[in-house]
Amino acid sequence: xxxxxxxxxxxxxxxxxxxxxxxxxxxxxxxxxxxxxxxxxxxxxxxxxxxxxxxxxxxxxxxxxxxxxxxxxxxxxxxxxxxxxxxxxxxxxxxxxxxxxxxxxxxxxxxxxxxxxxxxxxxxxxxxxxxxxxxxxxxxxxxxxxxxxxxxxxxxxxxxxxxxxxxxxxxxxxxxxxxxxxxxxxxxxxxxxxxxxxxxxxxxxxxxxxxxxxxxxxxxxxxxxxxxxxxxxxxxxxxxxxxxxxxxxxxxxxxxxxxxxxxxxxxxxxxxxxxxxxxxxxxxxxxxxxxxxxxxxxxxxxxxxxxxxxxxxxxxxxxxxxxxxxxxxxxxxxxxxxxxxxxxxxxxxxxxxxxxxxxxxxxxxxxxxxxxxxxxxxxxxxxxxxxxxxxxxxxxxxxxxxxxxxxxxxxxxxxxxxxxxxxx
DNA sequence: TCTGGGGTCCTAGGACCC
DNA sequence: TCTGGGGTCCTAGGACCC
Numbered sequence: 001x002x003x004x005x006x007x008x009x010x011x012x013x014x015x016x017x018x019x020x021x022x023x024x025x026x027x028x029x030x031x032x033x034x035x036x037x038x039x040x041x042x043x044x045x046x047x048x049x050x051x052x053x054x055x056x057x058x059x060x061x062x063x064x065x066x067x068x069x070x071x072x073x074x075x076x077x078x079x080x081x082x083x084x085x086x087x088x089x090x091x092x093x094x095x096x097x098x099x100x101x102x103x104x105x106x107x108x109x110x111x112x113x114x115x116x117x118x119x120x121x122x123x124x125x126x127x128x129x130x131x132x133x134x135x136x137x138x139x140x141x142x143x144x145x146x147x148x149x150x151x152x153x154x155x156x157x158x159x160x161x162x163x164x165x166x167x168x169x170x171x172x173x174x175x176x177x178x179x180x181x182x183x184x185x186x187x188x189x190x191x192x193x194x195x196x197x198x199x200x201x202x203x204x205x206x207x208x209x210x211x212x213x214x215x216x217x218x219x220x221x222x223x224x225x226x227x228x229x230x231x232x233x234x235x236x237x238x239x240x241x242x243x244x245x246x247x248x249x250x251x252x253x254x255x256x257x258x259x260x261x262x263x264x265x266x267x268x269x270x271x272x273x274x275x276x277x278x279x280x281x282x283x284x285x286x287x288x289x290x291x292x293x294x295x296x297x298x299x300x301x302x303x304x305x306x307x308x309x310x311x312x313x314x315x316x317x318x319x320x321x322x323x324x325x326x327x328x329x330x331x332x333x334x335x336x337x338x339x340x341x342x343x344x345x346x347x348x349x350x351x352x353x354x355x356x357x358x359x360x361x362x363x364x365x366x367x368x369x370x371x372x373x374x375x376x377x378x379x380x381x382x383x384x385x386x387x388x389x390x391x392x393x394x395x396x397x398x399x400x401x402x403x404x405x406x407x408x409x410x411x412x413x414x415x416x417x418x419x420x421x422x423x424x
Numbered sequence: 425t426c427t428g429g430g431g432t433c434c435t436a437g438g439a440c441c442c
Numbered sequence: 443t444c445t446g447g448g449g450t451c452c453t454a455g456g457a458c459c460c
Contacts, residue, residue, distance in 0.1 A: 056443080
């Protein structure tokens with residue numbers, strides 16, 4: 001049996017932990033730049049505010065209903081997530097952290113437990129130690145655990161817990177799950193299934209498996225098998241190293257000059273290098289992209305992306321920053337109002353991989369340059385101790401393109417300055 | 425009449441997840 | 443005025459190898 005523990009309206013719940021006056025009120029959390037809704041309280045959902053909806057189109061609804069609006073505060077959410085996951089780790093031997101607000105727990109070995117009451121204990125424990133409300137779904141496969149969790153969330157009578165054990169319980173659960181709500185079935189595939197008359201998870205479970213394999217490929221075939229109780233997906237205890245790392249932002253205002261764009265790209269490259277070091281990886285390719293808003297008139301629209309291969313895989317801030325800047329120069333076109341840019345690094349190699357091939361001509365930065373590595377370690381150490389951004393390369397700067405965050409809550413758990421402000 | 429069989433690597437595009 | 447950010451996997455097709 002697998003348990004899926006999923007936090008309710010996670011970002012909203014994080015804000016509520018520190019502002020209890022938000023309880024019972026409609027609350028939304030906005031994406032970077034205060035653009036779209038990325039989390040909604042149940043009250044906000046009831047007002048018809050859609051996930052991903054652009055906030056400016058709903059300004060009247062927000063005002064009339066006195067909706068509490070918060071800018072995204074990812075350092076806070078990341079820290080709260082870590083606390084939830086730590087609590088869950090103590091409740092089951094094997095846990096897979098699936099996303100910022102979800103974890104799968106391996107319930108093998110709990111066969112003699114009353115799973116309903118154990119799940120209720122998990123909810124209570126997480127609530128007590130972190131303040132975050134969660135729902136628990138338990139079933140014989142991960143996909144069925146997702147189905148169970150959805151039912152636990154949707155039906156107040158379940159008290160936040162749904163265990164699917166018997167064939168009858170599973171059958172009933174599948175019948176009440178629309179096909180578009182199945183984990184792994186997105187918009188395209190649900191449309192395709194619906195035209196075949198496959199409307200619910202029960203229909204998909206019973207569908208012709210040859211047809212499913214042909215049109216939904218192995219991924220869809222796996223979903224079908226999992227719905228029928230055959231586990232195809234295991235708990236992944238160790239997260240595999242990332243294959244690509246991306247840092248990108250929309251800008252708070254239009255950026256026109258190459259100089260300003262360079263500051264943004266330098267900052268993103270620096271962030272990518274830091275994330276690489278944290279992963280103990282090096283990247284061998286650097287991609288830079290930038291462009292105008294996609295909602296711009298066609299003649300004023302521009303989107304450019306370009307990739308280069310580094311002479312050696314690297315996670316050095318200076319190396320990646322120089323590379324990204326070179327790529328950007330080839331991408332930049334004068335006369336556009338740039339609204340977004342990003343840096344993506346890929347072609348990862350483990351940091352400790354021995355025997356990296358040397359250059360035939362030997363003029364590039366040596367891949368294992370000890371002094372550079374020590375410099376990066378010192379930089380990371382200072383930033384860890386005194387806060388992010390305490391020390392950085394001069395080229396990194398956010399003055400020109402800083403995203404808008406007008407409703408930002410304090411960093412209650414990760415920034416001394418904010419904690420002191422709260423107390424005052 | 426009759427033109428093999430078995431592979432790898434890379435890329436682009438399309439789907440999906442949170 | 444105003445529309446997020448960060449990932450993964452799969453398939454098909456083309457190029458190459460012996």
